[in-house]
Amino acid sequence: MSQVWNFSAGPAALPPPVLERAQRELLDWNGSGASVMEQSHRGKRFIAMAERVEADLRELLAIPADYAVLFLQGGATQHFAQIPMNLAGEGDSADYVVNGHWGAKAAGEAAPYVRVNVAASSQADNYLRLPPRESWQLDPRAAYVHYTPNETIHGVEYHDVPVVGDVPLVADMSSNILSEPLDVSRFGLIYAGAQKNIGPSGLVLMIVRRDLLERSSRPMARIFRYAEHAAAASMLNTPNTWGWYLAGLTFEWLKEQGGVAAMGERNRAKAEKLYAAIDGSGGYYRNPVDPAARSRMNVPFTLHDSALDADFLKESEAAGLMALKGHKALGGMRASLYNAVPLAAVDALVAFMGDFARRHG
Amino acid sequence: MSQVWNFSAGPAALPPPVLERAQRELLDWNGSGASVMEQSHRGKRFIAMAERVEADLRELLAIPADYAVLFLQGGATQHFAQIPMNLAGEGDSADYVVNGHWGAKAAGEAAPYVRVNVAASSQADNYLRLPPRESWQLDPRAAYVHYTPNETIHGVEYHDVPVVGDVPLVADMSSNILSEPLDVSRFGLIYAGAQKNIGPSGLVLMIVRRDLLERSSRPMARIFRYAEHAAAASMLNTPNTWGWYLAGLTFEWLKEQGGVAAMGERNRAKAEKLYAAIDGSGGYYRNPVDPAARSRMNVPFTLHDSALDADFLKESEAAGLMALKGHKALGGMRASLYNAVPLAAVDALVAFMGDFARRHG
Incomplete structure (x- = not known):
């Protein structure tokens, strides 16, 4: 085939060396005689790989030790709902800064679980500019402040991390994670669907300050509780093993690129x-x-x-x-x-x- | 490498022709010049494939038209919780027949969302036999009856579909779906994690009678509502595109096998x-x-x-x-x-x- 350049918004282009390696290893991964997709996630080979992938990500983003790294499912959209379930108690409010389609969606999916305060919005500008930081109506008692550092549809991006005081800052970085250096310590929780800068769809990466994991005491199934996923090293149930593997190949490629x-x-x-x-x-x-x-x-x-x-x-x-x-x-x-x-x-x-x-x- | 036979309980062996085709097509799928993982799920090529995969499954299991087929995420475990959210109203009860580890887990994850009635259990027999149908204490007002036709850990399996009257029968078929003919019309809802008989992990297949989709009016995020997933043809948000593709290759292989x-x-x-x-x-x-x-x-x-x-x-x-x-x-x-x-x-x-x-x- 002739050269194709892929400008898809997501699922998006993957690095050719990552795809070529996945292709080479598809039938016989790591000397096992079977595909990585055919490995038990509880087996020694897969666990060793999973740990290495997390270590590579920690190195790439200099993630402090008091942050957990989770490999989850459901897309960022599911976590629009799960984040308030985990980070807000019943009756709490949370601040949402809405600067595009996805931020608005995050606020909408959160509404059944937390009192959503739209602290700032650029909807009146058709989301073609960012709401200036001085216009944000933040509530110091909010459970967290949520924003979307890069909006995939509207093509707007913050070039600095906003200062929000002591309230944990939560960021949907689906479309810009790993695209530049990041000071993780400025955030309470970072999450990202994998299908733009990480790997295939069906995987969500989350980086969360450990002290936030125990915030919510509301009744919910264990499978929705981030603290349970953290305690189980993201193997509370069978994870997306192929996505985890591909993310790992991407992280190795990123390290090779500098x-x-x-x-x-x-x-x-x-x-x-x-x-x-x-x-x-x-x-x-x-x-x-x-x-x-x-x-x-x-x-x-x-x-x-x-x-x-x-x-x-x-x-x-x-x-x-x-x-x-x-x-x-x-x-x-x-x-x-x-x-x-x-x-x-x-x-x-x-x-x-x-x-x-x-x-x- | 020499021949390896893979007896993994899951993620499990995939058919060699499926893996070989996935390997061949990995860099250039369907003449697109890019990998199937790099395709937008909203693109014509992917949508055409997704529809064909559903049609093949409908043919394989002779799924009646009044059943929706969903391609979801989260593993069966997430749906242990999501099924009562969707199929039971507040205050409703549901009957659980517990004949192994996974049935017990399903009942546990359901408990925050429905009054769980353990209608029968073989725990006292260490789950090494099935609770006889005549011992089941079913409630005709239950929202549904949940059971696990095959228990992966304990190695017990029903060889007939239990008769439960007019209450919808819900079955976790993660480890035996597509392993023999099935009369779908006997069930209200069938679900299965993909990583045993379908494809890679990170995909959940669900077959649900459409009239059950509108049952619950309780507040929840749209992303948790099966009716929304059905209305959006399982593209309410970005699905696990690689899993969907692999499931399709498996279905084609199953058809070729008879x-x-x-x-x-x-x-x-x-x-x-x-x-x-x-x-x-x-x-x-x-x-x-x-x-x-x-x-x-x-x-x-x-x-x-x-x-x-x-x-x-x-x-x-x-x-x-x-x-x-x-x-x-x-x-x-x-x-x-x-x-x-x-x-x-x-x-x-x-x-x-x-x-x-x-x-x-």
């Missing part, structure tokens, strides 16, 4: 190149987001005439540029530039965009 | 051969289960002298017989004989057992 510092530089260079092409197109292409809030991970853009959208999609796909169709909330196109998307993919996209503009005037 | 009728015959022959070897060993090997309740899927057995267990495990592994260590509840050994384990694997195990008995007297 870690999150190197990825941060690459991701900045990729985004700058694409935004420069959009901004330098004389209005042919346009990104609607406040420049101060532009995402490095997800770049939505429109054509000056939406009647050209269908041609753009057809021709870009024929040129090996995959999954550029934008979300219906913004229309037009979206290029997602996660860790596994190399600068060469952005170069190819930028070249195609210039060529398309010349040909379609 | 479907569940052919598997039922094979599974009976495999189990009969192993039980015959155990029963014919003059007491060297022993299966502790009531012969009328013996499982075709999971065969626990002990050696006449447990001091030989370590040698048996070491030598069997060296002979390419993998994962025979029994669960600590029963000790000794356990051979799981799911669909993907061929008769040749049982032949190899029986030959090894005979040889071991001769050598170790």
Whole structure:
């Protein structure tokens, strides 16, 4: 096949060396004579791998010892509900800063379990800018403050961690985890669906300060309690073993690439190149987001005439540029530039965009 | 590598042609130029595949049109809790027939959400027989009756579907789904973790009568509501796309093998051969289960002298017989004989057992 560059928002591109290794090992993993998918999660081989994967992640993000790392299921959406179940007592309130589709969804799914206080929202701006920190109406008695550091659909991203005092800060980092260095100690809980910067879908990574695990005494099944998952090293029940394995291959690849510092530089260079092409197109292409809030991970853009959208999609796909169709909330196109998307993919996209503009005037 | 036979209780052996195809297609699925793991679940290619997988399952089990098929996450354990959330109103009770470890766990996880009535239990028999149907104390007003048709740890299995009147029958078929023909219309809800007879872990298959989907009006997050998953064709949020794909390859393989009728015959022959070897060993090997309740899927057995267990495990592994260590509840050994384990694997195990008995007297 000819070269394909995958700009999918998720499930998204994985690093080619990760896929190639998964392919090589698929029938005979680790000398076992069987696939990694056929291994008991309670077996010595799998447990040794699982521990190594956690250690690699701890090294990549310099995760302090008082934080637990969990490998869970259900997608970030399930944890929109499970986080208040675990972090808030009955009658508690929690602050939600809503700066895009996913933040709004997180608040909605939390509502049956906690009094949701929308402390700030940029909905009136169609989520194309961030609510300024000084406008946030935080409640110092809130169980936690939830926000979405990068919004996949609207293409907005915080470039600093907001200061929220002593209330634990909870962040849905599904679309920007591991894309740059991170000071984990600033957060109470970080969670991320794996299918953008980590591995295949069906796995959720969580990093949580251990003292928060015992907060809720409300009745619930053990399977919903993060403290139980932590005590069982994420093997309270059978985990997504393939996802865990793939995440581990990605973490090894990240270490070989120079870690999150190197990825941060690459991701900045990729985004700058694409935004420069959009901004330098004389209005042919346009990104609607406040420049101060532009995402490095997800770049939505429109054509000056939406009647050209269908041609753009057809021709870009024929040129090996995959999954550029934008979300219906913004229309037009979206290029997602996660860790596994190399600068060469952005170069190819930028070249195609210039060529398309010349040909379609 | 030399031939390895995998008797793991789960995650368990997958059919070699399924693994080989997954390996071939891993870098370039369906002519897309990218892996199936890198496809958007909202893309045309993935949706077409997902629909075909459901159609194949409907054909294999002759699922009536008034049943929804769901592809979920969280393992069967999460659904121990989610089933009462969805099928019982506040204050309702549900009947649990407990005939092994997993049935007891299902009742425990349900307790925060429904009044659990243990209608029958074989705990006093250490779960080595089934509670006779005439002993079940069923409540005709119960929201549902829950049981576990095959218990993976204790190796007991129902060989008929119990008659329970008009109350919906709910079955955890994690370890015997698709192992023989099934009359779906006898059940209100069937669910199964994928990692035994379907595919990799991290996927749960559910077959549920549509009229049961709207039963519960209690407050809960949308993500926990089966009706929402059904309305969204299991794409309420990003599903486990790799698991769904692998399940589809398994279903295709099952159809090529002659479907569940052919598997039922094979599974009976495999189990009969192993039980015959155990029963014919003059007491060297022993299966502790009531012969009328013996499982075709999971065969626990002990050696006449447990001091030989370590040698048996070491030598069997060296002979390419993998994962025979029994669960600590029963000790000794356990051979799981799911669909993907061929008769040749049982032949190899029986030959090894005979040889071991001769050598170790």
